[in-house]
Each structure stands twice: as structure tokens, then as C-alpha cells.
Amino acid sequence: MEHSMFCYQCEQTFGGKGCTKSGVCGKTPEIANLQDLLIYQLKGISCYAKSLIDQGEIIDKAIVEFVENGLFTTLTNVNFDVDVHVRLIKESQKIKEELRRQAPHGRYPEAATYNASHTKEDMLKDAVQAGIMFDQDLNEDIRSLRSTILYGLKGISAYGHQARFLNYNSDQVDQYYFLGLEATTNDELTLEELIRVVMRVGNMSVEVMKVLDDANTTTYHNPSPHSVNTNPQKGPFIIISGHDLRDLEMLLEQTEDKGINIYTHGEMLPAHGYPGLKKYKHLVGNYGSAWQNQQKEFDGIPGCILMTTNCLMRPRETYEDRIFTTNVVGWEGIKNIAVSEDGTKDFTQIINKALELGGFKEDHQAKEIMVGFGHHATLSHAEAIVNAVKEGKVRHFFLIGGCDGARPGRNYYTDFAKQVPEDCIILTLACGKYRFNKLEFGTVAGLPRLLDIGQCNDAYSAVRIATALADAFDTDVNSLPLSIILSWYEQKAVADLLALLSLGINGIRLGPSLPAFISPNVLQYLVETFAIKPISTPEDDLKSALKQAN
Numbered sequence: 001m002e003h004s005m006f007c008y009q010c011e012q013t014f015g016g017k018g019c020t021k022s023g024v025c026g027k028t029p030e031i032a033n034l035q036d037l038l039i040y041q042l043k044g045i046s047c048y049a050k051s052l053i054d055q056g057e058i059i060d061k062a063i064v065e066f067v068e069n070g071l072f073t074t075l076t077n078v079n080f081d082v083d084v085h086v087r088l089i090k091e092s093q094k095i096k097e098e099l100r101r102q103a104p105h106g107r108y109p110e111a112a113t114y115n116a117s118h119t120k121e122d123m124l125k126d127a128v129q130a131g132i133m134f135d136q137d138l139n140e141d142i143r144s145l146r147s148t149i150l151y152g153l154k155g156i157s158a159y160g161h162q163a164r165f166l167n168y169n170s171d172q173v174d175q176y177y178f179l180g181l182e183a184t185t186n187d188e189l190t191l192e193e194l195i196r197v198v199m200r201v202g203n204m205s206v207e208v209m210k211v212l213d214d215a216n217t218t219t220y221h222n223p224s225p226h227s228v229n230t231n232p233q234k235g236p237f238i239i240i241s242g243h244d245l246r247d248l249e250m251l252l253e254q255t256e257d258k259g260i261n262i263y264t265h266g267e268m269l270p271a272h273g274y275p276g277l278k279k280y281k282h283l284v285g286n287y288g289s290a291w292q293n294q295q296k297e298f299d300g301i302p303g304c305i306l307m308t309t310n311c312l313m314r315p316r317e318t319y320e321d322r323i324f325t326t327n328v329v330g331w332e333g334i335k336n337i338a339v340s341e342d343g344t345k346d347f348t349q350i351i352n353k354a355l356e357l358g359g360f361k362e363d364h365q366a367k368e369i370m371v372g373f374g375h376h377a378t379l380s381h382a383e384a385i386v387n388a389v390k391e392g393k394v395r396h397f398f399l400i401g402g403c404d405g406a407r408p409g410r411n412y413y414t415d416f417a418k419q420v421p422e423d424c425i426i427l428t429l430a431c432g433k434y435r436f437n438k439l440e441f442g443t444v445a446g447l448p449r450l451l452d453i454g455q456c457n458d459a460y461s462a463v464r465i466a467t468a469l470a471d472a473f474d475t476d477v478n479s480l481p482l483s484i485i486l487s488w489y490e491q492k493a494v495a496d497l498l499a500l501l502s503l504g505i506n507g508i509r510l511g512p513s514l515p516a517f518i519s520p521n522v523l524q525y526l527v528e529t530f531a532i533k534p535i536s537t538p539e540d541d542l543k544s545a546l547k548q549a550n
Contacts, residue, residue: 005032006133008516009151010076011489012407017516025077026314033127034085035074039150040111040130041092042070046181047112048099053175055104063095064174065164071157071177073328076490078310081330086120109185144519145194146184148494151517152201153180155495158243158309159208159457161327165246165343168215176204195525202502205495209460216245216274222376223273223454227368229285230438233261236359238350239287241265241294242308243455245277247326247345251306252280254347260354263287265294266311267431270454273372286369290434292406298323304354306337306347310490311431322357324350369437373451375464381447386472388445389481394425396546397482399462400436401429401453402496403489410435410512413487416538421546425449427465430456432487459496463503478506483545485509485535501530511535
């Protein structure tokens with residue numbers, strides 16, 4: 001290959017086509033190629049695992065967890081540590097050899113028969129054959145569907161990882177990691193069969209989000225509306241970013257009565273709605289805005305940061321000694337807090353560092369926003385919502401959510417939210433809400449006009465709300481006065497989109513740009529089957545949505 005890497009898994013890929021010299025996310029060709037080889041290994045493992053599954057065997061959960069974490073490690077903005085990738089590739093070879101001994105004899109794809117080299121240098125040479133574009137003769141639609149399957153599984157792995165950390169999992173999803181990955185190596189599958197696999201990935205996305213919702217709401221109880229202060233308070237502090245509520249709980253337990261304030265950041269914001277977490281008085285607020293502003297917002301602050309899942313950017317020298325990672329997140333030279341055999345973590349290092357730094361010197365005037373409108377809280381007002389619609393007080397619902405990113409064009413979502421008429425309600429979820437969640441939207445018919453449903457995995461909550469309202473109106477979801485406007489950045493958004501499509505939800509508007517890995521023919525299929533539309537302008541899209549509703 002003429003280029004040093006190739007990656008097109010995220011929305012901000014260079015030129016909208018693919019990063020070939022270095023990743024826009026910050027990953028080097030070395031990391032990108034090692035990630036390709038790790039995925040190649042996971043595909044090989046899955047080929048043997050599928051043969052065993054076909055014989056009625058159950059794959060060991062330790063292997064499932066390894067594949068899940070391996071997929072998650074390669075998701076955008078998660079891990080940039082070369083040594084971690086080399087170690088995972090070596091571990092993957094041991095697992096592959098173990099399954100190879102157990103699997104029935106037969107013909108297997110090269111991803112299965114390949115044996116990983118022992119040195120980083122040789123791994124990088126081997127990585128060429130694992131590259132997305134290595135087979136130049138592969139049909140572009142086949143490549144597109146295989147990529148869609150892989151990226152959907154990466155998104156699912158992030159949710160599966162979170163649920164498993166709370167001791168929840170789905171046997172169905174666990175098995176499908178192997179079945180889905182094997183499908184991306186199977187040259188016998190037709191386009192139609194691969195499309196069915198893509199839709200099955202969507203089914204698994206719904207399933208894993210349901211499991212994660214059960215894990216979070218059973219462990220920490222159903223979220224309820226809660227005001228969150230977004231301005232700093234005096235004293236030592238730790239900012240915790242990401243999605244993993246169990247990490248937040250352990251940090252809160254270990255910092256209680258130590259005089260340390262805990263702030264959420266990014267997708268951890270919805271944690272304030274859970275009774276099992278907001279009971280801690282030193283969970284004082286949320287710090288910062290969208291994930292892509294972290295380098296500026298973390299620059300020189302007198303406190304510590306803990307990154308629990310994805311959305312990590314290259315730490316600046318001004319705070320690299322006070323940022324910590326955990327789980328599969330990593331950056332070379334940054335301290336990683338590992339999980340113990342009993343499932344706990346020791347946050348002593350970050351606690352002592354926070355106390356040493358001293359924290360903010362004074363309180364800032366409070367500025368509050370509301371969170372906690374998950375499906376349980378929102379549907380507790382279902383009768384009032386239905387009556388408001390029937391009485392003409394509420395005209396339309398807009399779900400404006402998804403991933404945020406730094407590329408120009410994302411102001412569309414802010415402008416759209418600002419222009420939503422005052423007799424309409426906005427539902428929002430994921431980090432896309434940082435475009436407008438500090439604006440004042442007021443109320444309509446006694447209800448807040450902006451309802452923060454939660455994290456990206458809470459697309460499940462949005463589905464629960466929509467289906468319940470559809471039942472109340474005795475109609476289907478596609479006939480509701482509801483428009484879905486999604487922004488995407490990384491692979492969890494792919495999983496969320498496939499989940500919605502698998503449920504038959506039509507007319508979704510998607511932006512800021514369409515995925516580079518979607519070929520023209522596959523895009524045409526999605527348009528014809530699900531009426532997916534690219535965003536245009538806020539004015540035209542808003543007018544179109546309200547016109548269709550009438």
C-alpha cells in the first residue's frame with residue numbers, strides 16, 4: 001500500500017474518505033496498523049469459535065470478555081498505547097491456538113490460520129494483510145457491509161463492557177461477537193446475507209442497551225430529574241469522564257469524607273440523575289463542555305482527571321501528570337488504574353494527587369442544568385404528555401442527539417434546537433447535547449421543553465419512550481409527531497443507528513456527513529428501505545419535519 005495507514009471508522013476521517021498519514025483522532029500509523037492486526041486476530045478467533053458454536057459448544061466467558069475488550073480498545077479515542085496493543089495481540093494468539101485445538105478440522109480463512117509474530121516490528125509488517133483496503137479486488141459493497149458490521153460490533157462492545165463491569169451480560173450478545181466477526185471473513189456470504197447480518201447487529205445493539213439499562217437502573221435505581229451545577233466550587237477535586245457508572249461509584253466511595261469534590265465530565269453527566277449516585281454530597285457538579293474541548297478545559301487546572309471509557313485526546317504537558325486512565329483506555333506514559341481480581345480499583349494515587357494540588361480557590365456562582373429524564377421518569381408523565389398533544393398544546397417532538405465532534409458544521413444542531421418552535425419538546429441524549437444543553441428552553445404545557453434522556457446507550461430509553469407513546473396513541477412509532485435528528489462521530493453511534501433501523505424506525509436525519517465506509521449502493525439501500533436523509537439546513541429540515549407532521 002502506498003499510504004502508511006488507512007482508517008475511516010469515524011465521522012471526522014480526513015477529507016471524508018480516510019486517514020492515511022495519521023489519524024485525525026491522534027493515533028499514529030503504528031497504532032492504527034496494530035489495531036488492524038488486533039481486529040484481524042479477533043476475526044480469526046471468531047472463525048474457530050463459530051465452528052464450536054455450530055457444534056453446540058459454549059465459548060468461555062473469559063474469551064468473550066477478551067474479544068469484547070479488544071473491540072472496545074480499537075474504538076475511536078480509546079487507546080493510543082503501543083505496548084498495550086502488542087500485549088493484546090500476543091494474548092490473542094494464545095486464545096486462537098487454544099480454540100484451534102478444539103475446533104473441528106476444515107478450511108478456515110487466513111485470519112484464522114495466520115499466526116501472530118512475537119515482536120512489534122514483525123507485527124507491523126504483518127499488519128499490511130490485515131488492512132481494510134488490502135484486498136483491492138473485493139467488491140466495494142461487500143467491503144462496506146463488512147465494515148458496517150465491524151463498527152456496529154465495536155459500538156456494542158463498549159456497552160457490553162459497561163454492563164459486564166456491573167456483572168450483567170447477554171448470552172445472545174456474547175455469542176454474536178463471534179458470529180458477526182466471522183461473517184466479515186466469509187467469502188460465501190452474498191450481499192443480501194450480509195445485509196441480514198447488519199440488521200442482526202442492530203438487534204444485538206438493542207439487546208445490549210437493554211441489558212446495560214437493566215444493569216444501571218437495578219444497581220443505581222431509575223434516574224429522576226436533578227439539577228446539576230456546571231460551575232466550580234472551592235476545594236480539591238477530581239473530574240471523572242466517560243460512561244462507566246461503576247467507576248464513579250467506587251471513586252465516590254473512596255473519596256467520601258476526604259474533602260474532595262467530584263465533578264462529572266462529558267457522558268458522565270447523566271450519572272447525577274441516579275439515586276444511588278446523587279446521594280453522595282461530594283458529587284457536586286459537572287465540569288467543562290464537550291469532549292473535544294478537553295485539552296483547553298483541562299489545561300493547567302489544579303485538580304485531577306479520570307478517563308473511564310472513550311473520548312480521550314492527547315494530554316497536554318500541562319496536565320499529563322494529573323490525568324489518569326482506567327479500563328481499556330490508555331495513552332503512552334499516562335498512569336492507568338487497573339482493576340483487581342475482586343473487581344475493585346484502588347484510586348489512592350489520584351486521590352493523593354488531588355489533595356496535593358489543592359483545587360479551586362473560590363466558589364463560582366451556580367449555573368444549573370437539568371438531567372434525569374430517562375424512560376421511567378419521562379413515562380411517569382405519559383398521560384400529561386398525551387393530553388398535551390391531543391389538546392394541541394404540544395405540536396411535535398424532536399430527538400436531537402448523538403455524538404459531538406470538532407469539525408465545522410456541527411453548529412447545525414445548536415441552530416436547529418434554537419429554532420424548534422415553543423410548542424415542541426426536545427429530547428436529547430449522548431454528548432451531542434453539549435451543543436445546546438445550557439440554553440434556556442423553558443416549559444410547555446407544564447413540561448420542560450428540553451428533556452435530557454442520558455448517555456448514548458440511552459437510545460434505548462428513547463425507544464422505550466417512543467413505543468410507549470405510540471401505544472398510548474394507538475399507532476406505530478413512525479406515525480408519531482416525532483422527528484429524529486442524529487449526529488454521529490464514532491462506532492457507538494453506528495450501533496445506535498443500526499438499533500433504530502432494526503426496530504423499523506424510518507426517516508432519520510443523519511449528519512454532519514455520511515459515513516465514508518457506506519458505499520453508494522449500500523446508501524441507496526438505506527435510503528430506499530429506511531428513508532434515511534442527510535441533514536441539510538436547520539430551516540429546511542425543521543420546515544420539512546413540521547410539514548410532514550401536519
